[in-house]
Amino acid sequence: MEKWRLIYNPEGSTADVVAHGAAVAEGRIAGKYQLSTTVVPDTVIVQQSTTRGIIAGADVKVDKAAAASAEIAVAQAPRQGRNSARAVSTTPLSEIMAQGSRKFDAVDVEPDDPAVLLYTSGTTGNPKGVTLTHRNFHFQSLTVVPSMVPFTPDDIVVGVLPLYHVYGLSNGLIATLMFGASFALVPQYSPQALLDAVADYKATIMPAIPSMYQHLLTIARARPAKMPKTLRYCVSGGAPLPLNVLREFTTVFGAEISEGYGLTETASSVSCNVSGEGYKEGSIGKAAAGVEMAVLNDEGSELERGEVGEIVIRSETVSPGYWNNEEATKAQFQDDGWFRTGDLGYQDEDGVFFITDRKKDLIIRGGFNISPREVEEVIMQHPKVQEAAVIAAKDKRGEDTVKAFIVTKDGEEVTEREIADHCTDTMAPYKRPRVIEFVDVLPKSATGKVLRTELRGETVDRRLVERGEK
Amino acid sequence: MFGRKRKQATETAVGGKLPMSLGKAIEEIVRRYKRRDALHFEGKAISYQELDENANRVATGLASLGIQRGDRVALMLPNIPDFAYSFLGIQKLGAVAVPFNTMYKGREISFILQDSGAKAIICLSNFANLINELRDECPELNHVIVTGQRTLVFLDPDATVNVQLVFEKSRFAEPDEAMKALGAVFVKTFDKLGVPDPWYKHQGAVRVGGRKIATILLSEIENLYIGNIVTFLSDMDSEPLFKVLYVPPEIKDKALEPLTSISTESGKDVTLDQFKEALSLALSEDLGIEIETGELTRDEMIAYEKNIALANRI
Numbered sequence: 001m002e003k004w005r006l007i008y009n010p011e012g013s014t015a016d017v018v019a020h021g022a023a024v025a026e027g028r029i030a031g032k033y034q035l036s037t038t039v040v041p042d043t044v045i046v047q048q049s050t051t052r053g054i055i056a057g058a059d060v061k062v063d064k065a066a067a068a069s070a071e072i073a074v075a076q077a078p079r080q081g082r083n084s085a086r087a088v089s090t091t092p093l094s095e096i097m098a099q100g101s102r103k104f105d106a107v108d109v110e111p112d113d114p115a116v117l118l119y120t121s122g123t124t125g126n127p128k129g130v131t132l133t134h135r136n137f138h139f140q141s142l143t144v145v146p147s148m149v150p151f152t153p154d155d156i157v158v159g160v161l162p163l164y165h166v167y168g169l170s171n172g173l174i175a176t177l178m179f180g181a182s183f184a185l186v187p188q189y190s191p192q193a194l195l196d197a198v199a200d201y202k203a204t205i206m207p208a209i210p211s212m213y214q215h216l217l218t219i220a221r222a223r224p225a226k227m228p229k230t231l232r233y234c235v236s237g238g239a240p241l242p243l244n245v246l247r248e249f250t251t252v253f254g255a256e257i258s259e260g261y262g263l264t265e266t267a268s269s270v271s272c273n274v275s276g277e278g279y280k281e282g283s284i285g286k287a288a289a290g291v292e293m294a295v296l297n298d299e300g301s302e303l304e305r306g307e308v309g310e311i312v313i314r315s316e317t318v319s320p321g322y323w324n325n326e327e328a329t330k331a332q333f334q335d336d337g338w339f340r341t342g343d344l345g346y347q348d349e350d351g352v353f354f355i356t357d358r359k360k361d362l363i364i365r366g367g368f369n370i371s372p373r374e375v376e377e378v379i380m381q382h383p384k385v386q387e388a389a390v391i392a393a394k395d396k397r398g399e400d401t402v403k404a405f406i407v408t409k410d411g412e413e414v415t416e417r418e419i420a421d422h423c424t425d426t427m428a429p430y431k432r433p434r435v436i437e438f439v440d441v442l443p444k445s446a447t448g449k450v451l452r453t454e455l456r457g458e459t460v461d462r463r464l465v466e467r468g469e470k
Numbered sequence: 471m472f473g474r475k476r477k478q479a480t481e482t483a484v485g486g487k488l489p490m491s492l493g494k495a496i497e498e499i500v501r502r503y504k505r506r507d508a509l510h511f512e513g514k515a516i517s518y519q520e521l522d523e524n525a526n527r528v529a530t531g532l533a534s535l536g537i538q539r540g541d542r543v544a545l546m547l548p549n550i551p552d553f554a555y556s557f558l559g560i561q562k563l564g565a566v567a568v569p570f571n572t573m574y575k576g577r578e579i580s581f582i583l584q585d586s587g588a589k590a591i592i593c594l595s596n597f598a599n600l601i602n603e604l605r606d607e608c609p610e611l612n613h614v615i616v617t618g619q620r621t622l623v624f625l626d627p628d629a630t631v632n633v634q635l636v637f638e639k640s641r642f643a644e645p646d647e648a649m650k651a652l653g654a655v656f657v658k659t660f661d662k663l664g665v666p667d668p669w670y671k672h673q674g675a676v677r678v679g680g681r682k683i684a685t686i687l688l689s690e691i692e693n694l695y696i697g698n699i700v701t702f703l704s705d706m707d708s709e710p711l712f713k714v715l716y717v718p719p720e721i722k723d724k725a726l727e728p729l730t731s732i733s734t735e736s737g738k739d740v741t742l743d744q745f746k747e748a749l750s751l752a753l754s755e756d757l758g759i760e761i762e763t764g765e766l767t768r769d770e771m772i773a774y775e776k777n778i779a780l781a782n783r784i
Contacts, residue, residue: 004637005764006750010742014625019777020766021634021696026777027770028636029692040767042637044753046746049625049632052710057596057619059550063714070713075781077621080595085691086616087598088645089605089673093552093617096531097524104526106493107539107564115492115561117542117568119582126581129568138489153503156510163553164545164569173554177496180503180518184510185549190716201510211718316489324585444720446571463575463728464680465603467669 007045014053014073111135129323136267139316141178147289148272153180160186170268191215199228209238209448231255238447291315312338363392384412404433493562528559539564546593583608596621603674629706635697658752664736681730702731
């Protein structure tokens with residue numbers, strides 16, 4: 001019978017886990033070239049570390065001070081090179097780049113050819129691939145964006161938003177490059193990493209999401225004088241930005257924040273609530289250059305100003321439809337060019353738009369429409385409440401009832417009764433939440449949008465892998 | 471029909487020439503801003519010219535793998551320069567970029583790869599086994615292109631077991647066969663420890679239900695295969711990890727894969743000794759290998775000391 005050697009190391013260290021495997025492999029390779037006299041058999045190594053540890057690749061930045069104070073050992077995995085071990089059935093990017101050429105003329109494509117597919121997770125079922133064309137990006141970067149943010153080639157843009165998301169890709173990387181500006185990449189978000197990037201690169205433009213503005217302010221409150229003052233233009237998107245955050249940030253960082261509104265289907269922004277004179281609290285602003293926006297009723301006719309309906313968009317920045325999904329495309333992209341956003345809202349007398357809710361989030365109780373956002377805003381006015389999300393839950397008779405998820409401020413406690421009283425004081429009684437659940441955090445998307453589908457328990461865990469056929 | 475209110479674009483290198491493809495547009499920009507900084511990363515500046523040259527290298531590299539105009543290429547990368555090189559390379563080639571969330575796992579990834587019909591994916595090296603596990607579900611995916619060294623393995627002293635197997639390649643005709651053999655050995659090991667119905671699909675993991683009980687990564691170097699396996703005796707306490715690695719609290723549960731452990735699945739405590747015995751037995755039954763406990767040789771000890779020093783250099 002063939003014999004293998006077992007190296008058994010039940011009381012090892014984090015570095016042992018790296019070093020034993022490497023040592024055996026190196027010994028074997030040396031043996032192959034006869035540099036070693038001993039013949040080493042095939043080997044199995046079984047190890048356990050006696051302390052907590054992290055094995056980190058060469059590009060991972062581990063916070064060493066934090067690791068030390070949390071008693072976590074850190075070991076660096078060997079730096080990979082041309083001659084080091086590589087995962088089977090893969091091709092290193094560096095290899096194909098080294099073999100490639102540094103000169104290449106862009107292939108001719110049609111303006112309406114797809115450039116990017118971005119998948120958006122729907123409320124139920126599979127995500128939809130939004131087809132974005134060269135035309136969409138060109139129009140977004142050179143017509144829509146400049147009407148909201150005055151990019152110049154001298155700008156330095158902080159690239160903290162993930163580039164796999166339409167906001168970071170379209171308004172971050174692509175817009176920056178189209179104006180000949182420069183883009184400072186932040187590979188792993190943390191409040192400190194973002195602040196460091198702004199300071200180190202002397203960033204002038206920052207597209208970010210509300211939670212990032214909140215995090216920066218938390219750091220700034222401790223040492224306001226040390227905050228960088230290079231930012232001249234900030235954009236917030238992805239979720240509504242609380243007015244107090246906007247004001248405080250403007251004071252501390254000396255930069256105004258405009259709030260943008262857009263969707264994956266519109267290659268990002270379509271409107272902007274620009275800070276300054278025209279700013280209207282709670283609005284998404286007016287339609288940007290080259291964008292038509294309107295509010296339609298269920299029959300598809302335009303509504304009067306002030307009336308709530310579905311917000312629709314028509315523009316060259318609007319996607320031609322969903323990849324491989326005619327049904328969904330037909331439902332949301334109308335023949336007359338209007339894209340139905342699924343967002344409910346209205347337009348005021350000045351043509352400024354306001355979002356009230358997502359259409360599918362509306363709660364219908366006893367024939368009345370209840371706006372979850374309105375109930376959330378009331379709950380969030382309670383001094384002990386940090387955040388709230390409201391959804392439709394089913395009561396015993398299977399009808400919609402208002403359910404609230406509440407995150408209290410640090411160190412605060414609040415009773416269901418207090419919330420209920422607060423709501424009845426300020427709102428029609430039928431809107432008061434009948435069910436209240438206190439939670440530590442609200443589930444959110446990459447851009448900070450509260451995931452109501454998760455709160456409603458409609459989502460299945462799509463991270464699991466199916467066994468399929470044996 | 472479109473854009474009745476269209477306004478003249480701000481003056482740029484590509485302004486006025488509507489609409490231009492992203493690939494052509496970037497060429498115009500590079501012509502004009504060649505020496506200016508396009509990207510900043512970890513204190514280094516990358517000029518427009520360097521960005522373009524790297525994008526061209528990706529474009530021609532992808533072309534050499536058979537990627538053409540209209541083909542989909544998935545991207546699973548954080549904000550690193552390789553994202554920009556890859557994205558622009560794909561655009562210059564006239565192909566279609568399919569970037570997706572780097573925190574996606576399992577079916578989330580598999581659906582996007584299938585639906586888009588991506589022929590290649592460019593991802594971080596540490597996602598390779600996540601993707602390889604799904605490859606038989608994604609018949610159009612011909613190339614897994616990897617970059618970056620962002621592996622992060624967390625060791626919990628009560629839970630994590632690390633197994634490495636270093637063996638001659640010649641034992642197996644091809645990598646897939648070696649992967650299957652490793653998968654079978656670990657399925658048998660878990661079986662012996664009372665884990666009900668562990669299964670192994672393709673590459674990357676042994677699972678119970680949809681959850682991962684072991685990660686398997688097979689690497690090759692010269693004449694050797696190296697199997698790196700991480701498994702869990704009991705459920706890992708990952709909270710300490712988040713003290714060192716910032717993850718916004720609301721997405722913590724999405725940062726890690728859904729894991730399970732031997733004790734959770736078998737309903738009894740299992741020691742490292744018992745695990746070692748089960749693994750030795752599985753190796754002997756499945757591969758006809760006799761296991762003898764041994765030590766590192768003198769030469770290996772020297773290599774070990776060197777590697778310990780390198781690992782601790784951080």
